[in-house]
Each structure stands twice: as C-alpha cells, then as structure tokens.
Amino acid sequence: xxxxxxxxxxxxxxxxxxxxxxxxxxxxxxxxxxxxxxxxxxxxxxxxxxxxxxxxxxxxxxxxxxxxxxxxxxxxxxxxxxxxxxxxxxxxxxxxxxxxxxxxxxxxxxxxxxxxxxxxxxxxxxxxxxxxxxxxxxxxxxxxxxxxxxxxxxxxxxxxxxxxxxxxxxxxxxxxxxxxxxxxxxxxxxxxxxxxxxxxxxxxxxxxxxxxxxxxxxxxxxxxxxxxxxxxxxxxxxxxxxxxxxxxxxxxxx
Amino acid sequence: xxxxxxxxxxxxxxxxxxxxxxxxxxxxxxxxxxxxxxxxxxxxxxxxxxxxxxxxxxxxxxxxxxxxxxxxxxxxxxxxxxxxxxxxxxxxxxxxxxxxxxxxxxxxxxxxxxxxxxxxxxxxxxxxxxxxxxxxxxxxxxxxxxxxxxxxxxxxxxxxxxxxxxxxxxxxxxxxxxxxxxxxxxxxxxxxxxxxxxxxxxxxxxxxxxxxxxxxxxxxxxxxxxxxxxxxxxxxxxxxxxxxxxxxxxxxxxxxxxxxxxxxxxxxxxxxxxxxxxxxxxxxxxxxxxxxxxxxxxxxxxxxxxxxxxxxxxxxx
Numbered sequence: 001x002x003x004x005x006x007x008x009x010x011x012x013x014x015x016x017x018x019x020x021x022x023x024x025x026x027x028x029x030x031x032x033x034x035x036x037x038x039x040x041x042x043x044x045x046x047x048x049x050x051x052x053x054x055x056x057x058x059x060x061x062x063x064x065x066x067x068x069x070x071x072x073x074x075x076x077x078x079x080x081x082x083x084x085x086x087x088x089x090x091x092x093x094x095x096x097x098x099x100x101x102x103x104x105x106x107x108x109x110x111x112x113x114x115x116x117x118x119x120x121x122x123x124x125x126x127x128x129x130x131x132x133x134x135x136x137x138x139x140x141x142x143x144x145x146x147x148x149x150x151x152x153x154x155x156x157x158x159x160x161x162x163x164x165x166x167x168x169x170x171x172x173x174x175x176x177x178x179x180x181x182x183x184x185x186x187x188x189x190x191x192x193x194x195x196x197x198x199x200x201x202x203x204x205x206x207x208x209x210x211x212x213x214x215x216x217x218x219x220x221x222x223x224x225x226x227x228x229x230x231x232x233x234x235x236x237x238x239x240x241x242x243x244x245x246x247x248x249x250x251x252x253x254x
Numbered sequence: 255x256x257x258x259x260x261x262x263x264x265x266x267x268x269x270x271x272x273x274x275x276x277x278x279x280x281x282x283x284x285x286x287x288x289x290x291x292x293x294x295x296x297x298x299x300x301x302x303x304x305x306x307x308x309x310x311x312x313x314x315x316x317x318x319x320x321x322x323x324x325x326x327x328x329x330x331x332x333x334x335x336x337x338x339x340x341x342x343x344x345x346x347x348x349x350x351x352x353x354x355x356x357x358x359x360x361x362x363x364x365x366x367x368x369x370x371x372x373x374x375x376x377x378x379x380x381x382x383x384x385x386x387x388x389x390x391x392x393x394x395x396x397x398x399x400x401x402x403x404x405x406x407x408x409x410x411x412x413x414x415x416x417x418x419x420x421x422x423x424x425x426x427x428x429x430x431x432x433x434x435x436x437x438x439x440x441x442x443x444x445x446x447x448x449x450x451x452x453x454x455x456x457x458x459x460x461x462x463x464x465x466x467x468x469x470x471x472x473x474x475x476x477x478x479x480x481x482x483x484x485x486x487x488x489x490x491x492x493x494x495x496x497x498x499x500x501x502x503x504x505x506x507x508x509x510x511x512x513x514x515x516x517x518x519x520x521x522x523x524x525x526x527x528x529x530x531x532x533x534x535x536x537x538x539x540x541x542x543x544x545x546x547x548x549x550x551x552x553x554x555x556x557x558x559x560x561x562x563x564x565x566x567x568x569x570x571x
Contacts (some may be wrong), residue, residue: 108363
C-alpha cells in the first residue's frame with residue numbers, strides 16, 4: 001500500500017518531538033531511580049516516610065508531582081506526536097501534493113494517525129510500567145496499557161479532527177482536556193448551575209474525563225479494569241477519528 | 255478536454271466581532287475550453303485568480319458557481335483516478351526530509367512499485383541535476399535547487415495533465431532553458447500543460463495560448479507564435495517589409511506602413527488583419543510596380559498585448 005511510503009518521512013519530521021519526549025521520559029526514570037537509591041525500604045520499595053526525612057515536603061511533593069505528571073504523560077505524548085497531523089501539510093501545501101496523486105487522503109492520514117498513535121502507545125506503555133517497577137517494585141498490569149490506549153484514542157481522535165479544521169489542533173485539544181477536567185470536577189462537586197440538558201450535552205461533547213479518571217483510578221489503586229468506561233472512551237475516540245476522516249474527504253484544500 | 259463553464263469561486267471569511275463576514279470573488283464566471291495536448295499559460299496581475307483557477311482545476315477547491323470538468327469528470331474524481339503533475343507556487347516539504355527518500359516516497363504515492371519508484375526517483379534526480387543533493391536534507395537546499403526538487407516531484411508520475419504554478423521562480427538562466435526543453439518534451443508527448451507565471455517572455459516561449467485573467471475574470475485568450483490553430487485572439491499581424499528601390503507604390507498598397515528607422519532605408523513595418531489581407535496587399539503592391547525583397551513576420555511581444563488588454567488599470571503582471 002503506497003500510503004505506507006510516507007511513514008519513514010513522517011517519523012523523521014517528528015524526530016525532535018520524539019527526542020523531547022524521550023528526554024522527559026528519562027527525567028521521570030531518573031527521578032524514580034534516585035528515589036529508589038536514596039530511600040528504599042527492605043523490600044526495595046520507596047518509603048514515603050524516609051523520603052520525607054531526607055528531603056522534607058519539597059521532595060515528597062516533587063515525587064507526587066512526578067506521579068501526577070506521569071498519569072498525564074499519555075495525554076502529553078499523544079498531543080505532541082499528533083499535533084499538525086493534517087494541518088501541517090495543509091499549511092505547507094503538502095496536502096495538495098498528496099491530493100494530485102492517485103492515493104486516498106484517508107489512507108495517507110489514516111496510516112499516519114495509526115502510526116503516531118502506536119508510537120505514543122508504545123512510548124507510554126513502556127515508560128509507565130518501568131516507572132512503577134523502579135519506584136514500587138510492581139506495575140498495575142494491563143490496566144496501565146488500557147489507560148494509555150484510552151488517552152491515545154480520545155486525544156488522538158480529537159487532535160485528528162481538529163487538525164483537519166485548524167492549525168492550532170494540539171492547543172485546542174489541550175484546551176478541551178483542561179475544560180473537561182474542570183467541567184468534570186464541577187459536575188462531581190455538584191457546582192454546575194446550567195440546565196440538565198445543557199450539562200448532559202457538554203459532558204457528552206467534551207472528552208470523557210469521568211471515564212478516563214475511572215480508568216486512572218483502576219490503574220492507580222491496582223483495581224480491576226472498568227471495561228464499560230474503556231468502551232465509552234474507545235467509542236468517543238473512534239467517533240472523533242471517523243469525523244476527522246469525513247472532514248478530510250469533504251473539506252476544500254484552501 | 256478541460257472545461258470551465260461559468261465557474262466562479264467566492265471566499266467568505268468568518269465574521270469577526272469588529273466586522274461582518276468578508277466575501278471575495280476570486281474567480282467570476284470563467285468559461286474556458288482547453289483541448290487535450292498543448293501548453294497553455296495563465297497570466298494576470300497579482301490576485302487575478304491564477305492560483306484559484308488551478309485549485310479549481312485540480313479539485314482542491316469546489317466552485318461556488320458553474321462547473322469544472324476534466325474529460326467529463328469532476329476534477330477531484332479525475333485526479334484521484336488519473337493523477338496530475340503539480341508544482342505549487344511555493345513548493346515546500348519538511349526541512350528534515352532528505353531529497354532522494356522524499357522523491358521515492360512521493361513516487362510510491364503515484365502507485366508505483368518500490369523498485370519502479372526508486373528508478374523513477376533516480377531518473378528525476380538526474381534530469382533535474384539533483385544528484386549531488388540526493389542525501390541532503392531539504393532545509394539545506396537553496397531556493398533554486400528546492401524549485402528543481404518541486405519540478406522533479408511533479409514529473410515523477412508521467413501524468414497527462416501538468417499544472418505548474420510559477421515554475422521558473424528561483425531558477426537560474428541555465429535551468430530556465432533546461433525547463434523549456436523539459437516542457438517542450440512534455441508537449442511533444444501530447445501532454446496538456448498549464449502554467450502560471452509573471453514572466454511573460456518565458457511564458458511566450460513555451461506555451462501556445464495564454465489566458466489573461468484580471469479581477470477573477472478571463473480578460474482575453476491570446477495565441478502565441480507557437481500556436482498553429484484557431485480559436486483565440488491573435489491580434490493584428492505585423493510584418494517587416496523590405497523593398498528594393500523606390501517606395502512610391504507602398505503608400506497605396508499599405509496605407510499604414512511606417513519606416514522601421516533611418517538606418518534601414520527600404521524597410522517598413524506593416525500591419526494587416528490576417529494572411530489573406532497580406533497577400534492581397536502584396537499583390538496590389540507588386541502589380542503597381544513595387545519590388546519586394548523580403549517579407550518577415552514580426553510578432554508583437556506578449557507583454558505588449560497584455561499591457562494593452564489590461565489598459566491603464568492593470569498592474570504589472
């Protein structure tokens with residue numbers, strides 16, 4: 001399939017982003033190793049009490065921040081890699097060079113999206129368990145991979161759709177992510193003052209943060225995977241990808 | 255056969271808080287019939303609609319009025335089925351790409367097998383003098399070399415339809431000459447070439463007909479010296495007439511004849527509507543006793559014709 005011909009070039013064009021993500025991953029791993037070396041207990045686990053004794057609140061806070069950021073890493077990696085999925089080509093005129101060739105744009109961008117999504121998945125699917133293994137000597141099992149896949153599907157699909165329509169795709173997707181986190185927090189606290197219909201509609205349109213938090217909870221507390229939540233986020237992501245494909249086929253290449 | 259039938263394109267920008275939506279008619283009621291084979295130029299002032307015309311032709315944009323057809327198909331369908339060679343006005347590919355792998359990948363998108371794509375890419379590298387740059391990153395290329403890469407990618411698929419937007423942009427004189435040879439080769443192979451350019455002298459050298467766009471409308475279609483057919487405005491024909499001896503009879507046969515210059519006695523410039531009128535007037539001149547030593551056609555430069563067609567209101571193209 002000729003659409004695969006661009007894969008090497010796509011990854012080459014994103015090598016700086018991959019290097020930056022790699023550098024961040026190394027930072028996480030270095031923090032985990034440092035904590036393990038400094039304050040591990042008899043079982044080799046990082047002991048929070050000893051962590052506090054060594055570095056006080058700043059060190060404990062730093063490790064908690066690392067842990068929180070690690071939970072967001074699949075979101076960050078997906079946005080970084082998928083940014084400009086179609087919009088960069090539209091900006092540079094490359095989309096027109098593809099369009100005059102007898103190859104479907106759906107194939108070109110579909111292969112690209114799947115590849116970049118797979119890279120994000122593999123990247124995070126390796127980092128998260130490794131971090132856990134270093135820090136606490138165990139990992140959350142398949143729940144980790146399900147969580148990573150969920151983020152890749154939801155934000156990969158959303159970025160792909162936004163990329164067909166806007167050059168600020170990743171920033172808009174990040175805005176949607178933050179909005180959905182705030183919205184979900186307000187909804188849980190019962191602080192939303194909008195009518196129920198509007199509330200349900202906004203909750204439905206925004207990224208499914210409640211379901212993602214459910215999956216994250218299972219990952220964090222080593223609970224069984226909530227498959228209904230995963231199905232919901234997977235459906236959301238796939239609908240976004242489908243809408244992106246539809247937009248790609250219909251939209252002018254201005 | 256390419257047909258534009260009353261085609262128009264209107265761009266509407268979204269409303270802003272400080273103003274309403276803005277509409278721009280980039281093309282208005284364009285009707286053109288371009289037969290297969292041959293080379294056509296598209297010229298006009300900045301903003302005349304040249305790039306929009308190409309965008310409609312290749313299906314990048316849908317017309318907001320009228321229709322565009324290539325061999326009876328909607329452009330997007332034609333291009334998806336048959337492909338087209340295209341050089342955009344500002345050719346760009348990611349700076350991290352290397353020249354040869356980029357050409358191989360784009361050749362693969364033409365539907366070629368990997369070995370054929372690699373061979374075609376190597377041929378294009380050789381043809382456009384890009385071999386020394388084959389392993390270089392695109393970001394390191396000069397403007398002219400990048401333009402040659404753009405031409406190379408356009409020629410990979412050996413398509414029937416070539417659409418080139420400002421193909422000579424950034425090329426040095428040597429490569430302009432080589433490009434002329436490449437286009438002549440494509441023309442001889444029966445391919446249809448459309449090119450837009452501000453370089454009227456260059457356009458005149460490579461195309462048979464020229465579409466003059468102005469304000470989104472087709473102002474005129476000219477034939478150049480390369481044209482052999484009919485169906486477009488050729489304008490009056492000018493000849494250099496050289497007489498041996500006195501020119502008493504000339505004024506009667508060619509009332510508008512003017513001497514070429516003081517240094518060339520016996521040489522006159524005459525203007526006629528067509529070849530038939532020329533023959534009639536020459537016959538009258540000879541019958542009256544005039545002795546003709548030479549009749550040489552003089553074509554009016556495209557630049558002058560465009561300037562005249564645009565009048566004082568047109569910008570320089």
